[in-house]
Amino acid sequence: MNGLVVDSVHFAYGGARALEGVSFQVAPGEVVALLGSNGAGKTTTAKVTAGALAPAVGSVTFEGQAVSGLPAHRVMRRGIVLVPEGRQVFAQMTIQENLLMGAYKERRRARVKELLERSYETFPRLRERRSQIAGSLSGGEQQMLAIARGLMSEPRLLIMDEPSLGIMPKLVQEIFGLIRRIAGTGVSVLLIEQNARASLEVASRAYVLEKGRIILEGEGRALLEDEFVQNAYLGAEN
Numbered sequence: 001m002n003g004l005v006v007d008s009v010h011f012a013y014g015g016a017r018a019l020e021g022v023s024f025q026v027a028p029g030e031v032v033a034l035l036g037s038n039g040a041g042k043t044t045t046a047k048v049t050a051g052a053l054a055p056a057v058g059s060v061t062f063e064g065q066a067v068s069g070l071p072a073h074r075v076m077r078r079g080i081v082l083v084p085e086g087r088q089v090f091a092q093m094t095i096q097e098n099l100l101m102g103a104y105k106e107r108r109r110a111r112v113k114e115l116l117e118r119s120y121e122t123f124p125r126l127r128e129r130r131s132q133i134a135g136s137l138s139g140g141e142q143q144m145l146a147i148a149r150g151l152m153s154e155p156r157l158l159i160m161d162e163p164s165l166g167i168m169p170k171l172v173q174e175i176f177g178l179i180r181r182i183a184g185t186g187v188s189v190l191l192i193e194q195n196a197r198a199s200l201e202v203a204s205r206a207y208v209l210e211k212g213r214i215i216l217e218g219e220g221r222a223l224l225e226d227e228f229v230q231n232a233y234l235g236a237e238n
């Protein structure tokens with residue numbers, strides 16, 4: 001397959017097992033949701049896929065080439081970008097400097113300018129505040145900045161670890177609309193979420209992770225109707 005193939009990945013933090021045979025795929029231009037409760041192994045899966053952690057067993061293949069075992073910066077060069085949990089913008093740098101960090105590997109100045117312009121068109125709020133220190137932005141604005149910085153690298157696989165966490169519903173809708181548009185340009189998106197309803201509406205397929213194992217997979221729409229998923233993940237708070 002041409003997109004992402006994660007095959008039977010095992011990972012442990014010291015003696016503590018976090019992933020026990022995780023397998024899933026994301027096709028080019030597809031949005032795939034990865035759901036699961038706290039501690040299920042979602043962030044660990046994101047980090048293994050992005051090369052921040054090396055799997056003990058199993059493999060990660062992207063566009064037909066193995067990426068597991070490569071250091072994170074080389075995985076990034078292959079087009080895999082992780083927007084990490086909790087944003088992690090460079091708080092002491094300005095918004096524009098943060099965005100430029102996302103395009104550090106692009107040597108063509110004109111292209112960097114185009115990418116910057118595209119970010120500001122997508123996120124007008126960032127343009128208004130481009131000279132402001134990133135640490136002074138609100139949580140939601142920092143999340144937008146983290147996403148915009150990820151897009152500056154022109155990923156072919158974008159992994160987003162809980163982009164809606166702590167964000168007001170209206171902005172969540174904006175972010176999910178953006179995810180749809182990104183996928184529409186042929187980029188694969190792995191969307192890690194606890195907001196099951198919104199992510200199942202945007203994803204074509206989804207996987208449910210529990211205690212380091214994929215326990216369920218299916219089409220987004222079908223999982224929305226699934227009784228187990230409704231009981232476990234689509235409670236009143238969603």
Ligand SMILES: Nc1ncnc2c1ncn2[C@@H]1O[C@H](COP(=O)(O)OP(=O)(O)OP(=O)(O)O)[C@@H](O)[C@H]1O
Pocket residue numbers: 013016017018036037038039040041042043044045085
């Ligand atoms: N650096 C670490 N050292 C030791 N154990 C860890 C470490 N990071 C995560 N774990 C453990 O691995 C398991 C999976 O954690 P992970 O962060 O992948 O879960 P998650 O699904 O992202 O949870 P959340 O929804 O809370 O973000 C948990 O039991 C967690 O305690």
Ligand SMILES: [Mg+2]
Pocket residue numbers: 042043044085161
């Ligand atoms: Mg997590």
